Amino acid sequence: GAVVSQHPSWVICKSGTSVKIECRSLDFQATTMFWYRQFPKQSLMLMATSNEGSKATYEQGVEKDKFLINHASLTLSTLTVTSAHPEDSSFYICSASPNTGELFFGEGSRLTVL
Amino acid sequence: QKEVEQDPGPLSVPEGAIVSLNCTYSNSAFQYFMWYRQYSRKGPELLMYTYSSGNKEDGRFTAQVDKSSKYISLFIRDSQPSDSATYLCAMTPNSGNTPLVFGKGTRLSVIA
Numbered sequence: 001g002a003v004v005s006q007h008p009s010w011v012i013c014k015s016g017t018s019v020k021i022e023c024r025s026l027d028f029q030a031t032t033m034f035w036y037r038q039f040p041k042q043s044l045m046l047m048a049t050s051n052e053g054s055k056a057t058y059e060q061g062v063e064k065d066k067f068l069i070n071h072a073s074l075t076l077s078t079l080t081v082t083s084a085h086p087e088d089s090s091f092y093i094c095s096a097s098p099n100t101g102e103l104f105f106g107e108g109s110r111l112t113v114l
Numbered sequence: 115q116k117e118v119e120q121d122p123g124p125l126s127v128p129e130g131a132i133v134s135l136n137c138t139y140s141n142s143a144f145q146y147f148m149w150y151r152q153y154s155r156k157g158p159e160l161l162m163y164t165y166s167s168g169n170k171e172d173g174r175f176t177a178q179v180d181k182s183s184k185y186i187s188l189f190i191r192d193s194q195p196s197d198s199a200t201y202l203c204a205m206t207p208n209s210g211n212t213p214l215v216f217g218k219g220t221r222l223s224v225i226a
Binding site: 004006034041042043044046049091093095100101102103104105106107108110 | 122146148150155156157158159160163165202204209213214216217218219
């Protein structure tokens, strides 16, 4: 299947700092990528849809000023958690589709805010 | 009623057993159905992808979709300890660049 890569796989930061997570489609171009968040023993919750060259579309209840999404190229989307707080600690996962209908996920990035 | 219902388990079976995992859904517009396997602290891995009703087989895995009943299943034959993971069903009305609606996931343990 297609490969979606995320970096970093885990990060620990102090409260109040910002953290950037990268999502790359390695062997295909993706005009759209999706960002999900997953709390322990919970399912994936869609946060936002990242669109190349335009603004992201956020799900209800997700603060766009806190979770900044930039989709600057057809193979890269970034999620920046600004002024992170302990309640932002979670597993963040991106996904993308090579337009075959299937959706592939990155390995996920585990954020721990102290 | 949630859009996608999935029993969270945990489900524990002996090695070699046939495992049946199921999801029900309420949105009749869903046409594309997927099963993902997720190991602890890893991203979901696509196992099966099916369109509309019918069966699809891939090795030890068989996916079934019954749109009339709004019910999908994943069968695992000759289950192995390495199959121990959380299995998530997911579905969407459209293919490609549309977000998926996920079930909560079923935790499976295959005991050697």
